[in-house]
Amino acid sequence: MLPRNLQADQFGAYPPSANKLAVANLATLQKLPLSFLPGLLRELIEYDYKFPAERTAIERELASLASLTPAQMDDWFQGFAHVSLSPALEQFDWVNRPEQFVEQESAYLWSTRQLDAFRKAAMNYGDRLHAATPVEPLPVRRLGIAVIGQGVDSYDRPLFRNLRAHGTCFEHVKPERGLELLLAAVATRAKAHPLPYGHWYIDGGQPAEHDSMLTCVSYEELEPVRNGILKFMQSEIARPGMGPEALRTDLAKLLPGDLGMDKSGDPVLDRFQVKVFTEGSGTQIFCTTFAQWATREALRRAQPLTLLVRFAPRQRQKPMNELLSLGRGNPELDPMGSLIDADMGAYYHWINQQRLTGSEQSAFVGWFEGHSQAVAVAPTLPRGAQSTSAIDMGEVISLALS
Amino acid sequence: MFDPPICGAAARDRTLREPSRFSDTVAHLVRSRREFLRAAAGVAVGTAFLGPSPLARAESARKKRKVIVVTFGGGARDQETFSPEGQENIPLLLHELAPQSSFFTHVSNQGILGHYVATASLATGVYETLNNFAAVPPDHPTVFEYFRKDLKRPSSDAWVVAPSNGFNRIGESDCRSYGQGLGARVVLPKHLLSAAAAGSDADYAHLLRDNYESPLYTPQIGGGEFELQQLETILKLSVDDFKAHAMALSSPDELSVYIAKRLMQQESPSLLWITMHDIDVAHSGAYSLYIEGIQRTDRLCAELWKAVASDPEYAGNTTMLILPDFGRDSDEDAGGNGFQHHRTGDAASRTTWMMALGAGVRHGVVYNQQVQSIDLVPTIGAMLGFSPTESQGKVIPELV
Numbered sequence: 001m002l003p004r005n006l007q008a009d010q011f012g013a014y015p016p017s018a019n020k021l022a023v024a025n026l027a028t029l030q031k032l033p034l035s036f037l038p039g040l041l042r043e044l045i046e047y048d049y050k051f052p053a054e055r056t057a058i059e060r061e062l063a064s065l066a067s068l069t070p071a072q073m074d075d076w077f078q079g080f081a082h083v084s085l086s087p088a089l090e091q092f093d094w095v096n097r098p099e100q101f102v103e104q105e106s107a108y109l110w111s112t113r114q115l116d117a118f119r120k121a122a123m124n125y126g127d128r129l130h131a132a133t134p135v136e137p138l139p140v141r142r143l144g145i146a147v148i149g150q151g152v153d154s155y156d157r158p159l160f161r162n163l164r165a166h167g168t169c170f171e172h173v174k175p176e177r178g179l180e181l182l183l184a185a186v187a188t189r190a191k192a193h194p195l196p197y198g199h200w201y202i203d204g205g206q207p208a209e210h211d212s213m214l215t216c217v218s219y220e221e222l223e224p225v226r227n228g229i230l231k232f233m234q235s236e237i238a239r240p241g242m243g244p245e246a247l248r249t250d251l252a253k254l255l256p257g258d259l260g261m262d263k264s265g266d267p268v269l270d271r272f273q274v275k276v277f278t279e280g281s282g283t284q285i286f287c288t289t290f291a292q293w294a295t296r297e298a299l300r301r302a303q304p305l306t307l308l309v310r311f312a313p314r315q316r317q318k319p320m321n322e323l324l325s326l327g328r329g330n331p332e333l334d335p336m337g338s339l340i341d342a343d344m345g346a347y348y349h350w351i352n353q354q355r356l357t358g359s360e361q362s363a364f365v366g367w368f369e370g371h372s373q374a375v376a377v378a379p380t381l382p383r384g385a386q387s388t389s390a391i392d393m394g395e396v397i398s399l400a401l402s
Numbered sequence: 403m404f405d406p407p408i409c410g411a412a413a414r415d416r417t418l419r420e421p422s423r424f425s426d427t428v429a430h431l432v433r434s435r436r437e438f439l440r441a442a443a444g445v446a447v448g449t450a451f452l453g454p455s456p457l458a459r460a461e462s463a464r465k466k467r468k469v470i471v472v473t474f475g476g477g478a479r480d481q482e483t484f485s486p487e488g489q490e491n492i493p494l495l496l497h498e499l500a501p502q503s504s505f506f507t508h509v510s511n512q513g514i515l516g517h518y519v520a521t522a523s524l525a526t527g528v529y530e531t532l533n534n535f536a537a538v539p540p541d542h543p544t545v546f547e548y549f550r551k552d553l554k555r556p557s558s559d560a561w562v563v564a565p566s567n568g569f570n571r572i573g574e575s576d577c578r579s580y581g582q583g584l585g586a587r588v589v590l591p592k593h594l595l596s597a598a599a600a601g602s603d604a605d606y607a608h609l610l611r612d613n614y615e616s617p618l619y620t621p622q623i624g625g626g627e628f629e630l631q632q633l634e635t636i637l638k639l640s641v642d643d644f645k646a647h648a649m650a651l652s653s654p655d656e657l658s659v660y661i662a663k664r665l666m667q668q669e670s671p672s673l674l675w676i677t678m679h680d681i682d683v684a685h686s687g688a689y690s691l692y693i694e695g696i697q698r699t700d701r702l703c704a705e706l707w708k709a710v711a712s713d714p715e716y717a718g719n720t721t722m723l724i725l726p727d728f729g730r731d732s733d734e735d736a737g738g739n740g741f742q743h744h745r746t747g748d749a750a751s752r753t754t755w756m757m758a759l760g761a762g763v764r765h766g767v768v769y770n771q772q773v774q775s776i777d778l779v780p781t782i783g784a785m786l787g788f789s790p791t792e793s794q795g796k797v798i799p800e801l802v
Contacts, residue, residue, distance in 0.1 A: 119746070122737075348739070
């Protein structure tokens with residue numbers, strides 16, 4: 001089936017709000033090329049479980065598309081229109097299984113060497129959409145905070161090497177109550193600007209005491225969910241004929257209810273947390289990867305005003321079969337390796353934050369937990385500079401936001 | 403989680419824009435690619451007037467000529483290897499090998515960026531489109547088949563040492579005019595160790611460690627792999643000695659290099675292909691493990707080159723070619739997650755380098771012109787004197 005043949009009743013299996021939105025925009029969806037449309041439907045079908053920022057983005061995207069003249073539509077989508085797809089893809093149930101369609105489309109584009117053309121078309125589209133979408137001013141400058149190195153007594157190599165060029169390094173931070181001060185600063189922002197999913201605290205271990213206004217996601221508190229996913233993976237791997245791609249497809253079908261998660265009363269956050277494990281690579285086994293990926297996804301999807309991530313020591317590397325198995329008691333930890341992982345994670349945190357609106361005004365702070373090294377990146381702070389002032393982490397935040 | 407859909411990521415993130423403040427970072431990377439190595443290793447920029455390769459092309463020289471290919475894998479970026487910020491991870495490649503090498507700063511892989519299919523493409527000189535996760539042979543003749551058929555070489559003269567996940571069919575294609583019986587012999591050291599260690603109390607888990615794909619993909623073994631009994635007949639190594647040596651090693655790639663050196667001593671193959679894979683632990687998202695993998699691979703490449711230089715069968719007549727099968731996603735591409743994967747098809751994931759050492763190679767020269775990864779097979783063909791008729795690559799003139 002091709003998009004032009006779409007009918008309203010074909011969205012019958014979509015959740016209520018997604019169905020309503022799809023039907024309301026049917027005429028627009030019918031005009032889109034097949035190489036593109038399932039990628040949009042993959043987002044739309046999840047509309048009921050999206051964060052507010054994502055919902056707004058989908059609505060604006062559909063509104064932008066609906067406003068295009070036929071000539072503009074041709075212009076925007078000519079790159080996608082030149083991508084040829086197989087008859088099998090055309091016959092695929094891409095309305096109800098857009099995620100699986102996109103996976104198969106990817107494999108097809110790679111094998112037919114059309115990936116670069118698709119990539120170019122996608123980037124052009126993203127640029128046009130971005131230019132056409134109004135940017136609303138943020139109520140407050142965005143702030144990212146990465147706390148790294150928990151459990152490391154000393155480290156004699158330079159940290160935050162990728163961030164130093166963009167901001168100011170503080171070499172004599174007073175570490176006392178550092179985490180408490182940072183969480184207090186985040187809580188203050190949450191109270192001053194109480195937006196749903198606007199202020200996050202992600203912890204790679206057991207979360208510290210924090211304000212209930214923060215959206216909190218932690219590796220330790222999700223252990224039952226993680227174990228459920230590992231158990232699922234083990235059973236899938238044991239199935240004859242199972243391969244990595246099939247496992248990925250099956251993992252993507254898991255819902256919070258399948259993992260005993262439907263009691264929190266927050267289906268949006270529950271789905272987010274499941275996806276961190278089912279879509280992220282390594283999030284199931286390494287808490288550093290979990291923290292980095294959860295941060296990336298929270299920024300990309302929820303676009304929070306504040307996000308504090310605290311990395312914890314991950315388990316030491318072992319053969320994958322062992323890492324994926326359950327009931328291994330207290331695994332041996334690798335604090336030093338985790339510090340290096342988290343240092344890169346902090347850099348990626350900043351990069352992902354800079355992809356969001358208001359990047360020219362946003363601030364970022366990284367801190368080596370319990371130690372005297374920190375870095376702050378903000379438009380008001382000099383780049384590539386070093387400070388030897390003795391200040392605490394609360395003051396570093398104040399400087400970054402000044 | 404397993405090098406899956408790329409366009410999905412690109413499409414999903416289509417609304418994310420590239421921050422303009424990254425433009426200086428990108429410019430820096432472009433510049434550092436051009437200036438690769440020059441300052442650090444004191445090498446010259448290659449130009450056309452340097453003249454032909456110094457190797458005498460006499461037939462007698464060709465008969466003794468040997469080629470070793472090492473894939474620096476799986477998948478390493480410039481920024482963790484040869485660009486200025488990564489050079490600390492490869493001290494031996496940089497300071498010991500680079501000054502005696504011809505270095506190609508711009509090797510492009512335009513094919514599918516999965517490790518098995520990309521390695522198969524390297525070995526056939528054609529961008530293969532086979533399923534990266536299936537135990538299938540390449541569609542086109544491999545370098546080993548061209549070499550053996552054209553030059554009438556025995557099976558003992560072409561060997562592959564490879565990680566066990568799927569690479570067991572890399573030795574020969576199912577191409578009708580080549581194929582069965584004309585390919586390389588394949589050793590899968592981890593597979594071998596698993597078999598040798600069966601029933602043993604010793605812990606070899608660190609050597610059986612694999613990348614993130616391994617527990618999910620265990621291909622049926624078939625296609626001319628090295629059998630356990632042949633440890634003794636070919637490598638002159640008892641199972642007990644093999645296990646004892648293995649206990650002293652720390653990673654799967656170390657095991658591969660140990661087997662490769664043993665093969666060099668016992669069989670002296672003229673064409674030896676070693677696929678490293680430790681680096682692909684990057685898929686787990688642990689940057690420190692990725693860096694450790696690069697540092698270990700640096701050490702192992704230097705170790706291999708020492709083995710070449712100290713073996714009379716190899717010293718002076720061997721060309722060693724070291725190259726990653728491809729790169730990994732750049733930090734700046736919103737569709738990826740930086741070093742972790744190679745899914746976006748961006749320039750960083752498609753572009754890498756190659757180091758050529760030994761016979762026929764000018765010392766300390768950097769070439770900035772673009773070559774393709776499929777150029778490897780025709781270049782080896784020109785070195786050894788066979789005709790890879792179905793390869794779609796071109797001979798790299800600076801190496802022949």
